[in-house]
Amino acid sequence: MNQHVLDIHTHHEDGKPGEAIICKMPHDFVPTPGYWYSVGIHPWEVLNIHGKELLDLHSLAQHHQVVAIGETGFDRIRPLSQFTQTLLFGNHSNIADEVGKPLIIHMVKAADLLLAEKKKLNPQVPWVIHGFRGKPQEAEQLLNAGLYLSFGEHYNVDTLRATPLDRLFLETDEATCGIGFIYDKVAADLGMEVERLKEVVKKNIDCIFFNGDSRMFGQKQ
Numbered sequence: 001m002n003q004h005v006l007d008i009h010t011h012h013e014d015g016k017p018g019e020a021i022i023c024k025m026p027h028d029f030v031p032t033p034g035y036w037y038s039v040g041i042h043p044w045e046v047l048n049i050h051g052k053e054l055l056d057l058h059s060l061a062q063h064h065q066v067v068a069i070g071e072t073g074f075d076r077i078r079p080l081s082q083f084t085q086t087l088l089f090g091n092h093s094n095i096a097d098e099v100g101k102p103l104i105i106h107m108v109k110a111a112d113l114l115l116a117e118k119k120k121l122n123p124q125v126p127w128v129i130h131g132f133r134g135k136p137q138e139a140e141q142l143l144n145a146g147l148y149l150s151f152g153e154h155y156n157v158d159t160l161r162a163t164p165l166d167r168l169f170l171e172t173d174e175a176t177c178g179i180g181f182i183y184d185k186v187a188a189d190l191g192m193e194v195e196r197l198k199e200v201v202k203k204n205i206d207c208i209f210f211n212g213d214s215r216m217f218g219q220k221q
């Protein structure tokens with residue numbers, strides 16, 4: 001194992017180096033050595049982006065500290081044009097495929113839209129839905145389509161228990177609690193030792209976010 005990431009999605013930048021994947025918009029991506037990032041245009045921000053944002057995203061996607069693209073996605077609670085969200089999502093997905101990095105997805109009441117896009121775009125990289133709070137039935141559809149689920153501070157415990165361990169990630173997102181608290185809570189809900197849970201999730205992170213990228217690690221061990 002060649003990395004120490006425990007938290008695949010956070011907006012906090014005050015954690016230990018290398019422990020989280022920090023989510024940034026292209027215009028505020030200022031990488032600190034030793035930290036990992038995802039870069040994308042959040043669907044809530046589509047009305048605030050400037051013209052160069054997509055071009056910048058395209059070039060930043062290749063940065064060696066950027067290990068994922070996003071968050072991007074669909075949000076039916078916010079008054080955003082579905083057309084614009086779909087267009088931007090398609091752009092992010094294409095960029096992710098081009099650079100061979102997974103896509104981090106924000107999805108609120110839009111599983112149908114996401115599944116339709118999955119069929120249409122036929123992505124070559126893993127898609128990870130962050131902050132998943134859906135019910136087991138919705139999770140099953142998404143898992144059957146090959147997607148991964150990331151759980152944060154709030155989740156449906158039955159969904160968590162029904163998620164195969166090799167499709168599971170954990171995150172803090174905007175939570176004020178640390179990632180350690182989330183591991184403790186999830187381990188208790190799964191009836192697992194927390195150290196064992198960390199091993200399982202780190203293995204997933206290694207496989208999905210870090211595997212095969214020789215630019216990042218030089219030689220593999």
Ligand SMILES: [Zn+2]
Pocket residue numbers: 009010011023071173174
């Ligand atoms: Zn987020």
